[in-house]
Amino acid sequence: MPGVPADERDGKPPFPTVVRPRERPDRPPTCTVCRGPAWWNGWRVVFPVVAAVVAGVLERWELPLPLAKCSQCRHGFTCYPDGIYPRRQYQLDAVAGAVASVVLGGASVAAAARTMGAGPTTVRRWLAWIAVLAEPRDLVALAARVDPDSPAGAGLSSVVAAPSARRAGAAAVLVALEHLGAALVRGGLRLMMRSGLGRVLGWQHQAHGEAVLLTRPPSRLSPAMALWREAALA
Numbered sequence: 001m002p003g004v005p006a007d008e009r010d011g012k013p014p015f016p017t018v019v020r021p022r023e024r025p026d027r028p029p030t031c032t033v034c035r036g037p038a039w040w041n042g043w044r045v046v047f048p049v050v051a052a053v054v055a056g057v058l059e060r061w062e063l064p065l066p067l068a069k070c071s072q073c074r075h076g077f078t079c080y081p082d083g084i085y086p087r088r089q090y091q092l093d094a095v096a097g098a099v100a101s102v103v104l105g106g107a108s109v110a111a112a113a114r115t116m117g118a119g120p121t122t123v124r125r126w127l128a129w130i131a132v133l134a135e136p137r138d139l140v141a142l143a144a145r146v147d148p149d150s151p152a153g154a155g156l157s158s159v160v161a162a163p164s165a166r167r168a169g170a171a172a173v174l175v176a177l178e179h180l181g182a183a184l185v186r187g188g189l190r191l192m193m194r195s196g197l198g199r200v201l202g203w204q205h206q207a208h209g210e211a212v213l214l215t216r217p218p219s220r221l222s223p224a225m226a227l228w229r230e231a232a233l234a
């Protein structure tokens with residue numbers, strides 16, 4: 001699966017596997033490249049680890065994704081259901097929960113890894129990825145634009161005591177993402193994700209078809225995101 005680090009592929013975390021039904025609308029959406037009409041072109045099965053609606057419960061899904069093909073330019077594309085982020089085995093709410101348990105909750109990397117059925121290297125990679133994903137002040141400023149009543153910056157100053165610069169950075173990004181995610185939901189955005197990380201990246205993907213990958217630079221959110229609000233929430 002492109003975009004998924006090698007040690008996250010084909011892993012079998014110690015959760016029950018939930019077989020999800022094949023679900024797709026009667027017709028696929030228009031082509032993601034040329035906006036031409038598309039037709040259904042089969043399925044591919046992925047195995048995401050998701051944080052279920054019941055807080056804290058992790059599940060591994062056997063999830064069939066419908067494939068579409070453009071009848072105009074022949075571009076093939078995958079249609080993702082709400083709440084599923086492309087090209088990630090460990091879904092964003094699960095990743096946010098694991099990293100938060102370390103940088104905000106004081107859990108060890110090893111303990112977080114065990115909970116996730118992942119290796120410590122994987123958890124450290126998530127932590128490093130989140131630490132440089134965005135500037136907390138940009139996220140908080142964007143939250144204030146989306147929702148002028150949002151409590152801008154509250155909680156950011158309380159996370160600077162983390163034991164390393166990287167952990168402090170990841171903690172500040174996570175808290176700022178929570179602010180922006182909450183502002184987006186108050187602003188009317190409907191998303192299945194519960195974490196700030198999931199909501200913000202899910203919004204970016206929903207509005208712009210852009211997936212932020214672990215393995216491919218640039219991994220930062222674009223500052224131009226601020227300009228997307230009107231389109232995303234219109």
Ligand SMILES: [Zn+2]
Pocket residue numbers: 031032033034035036070071072073074075
């Ligand atoms: Zn096309």
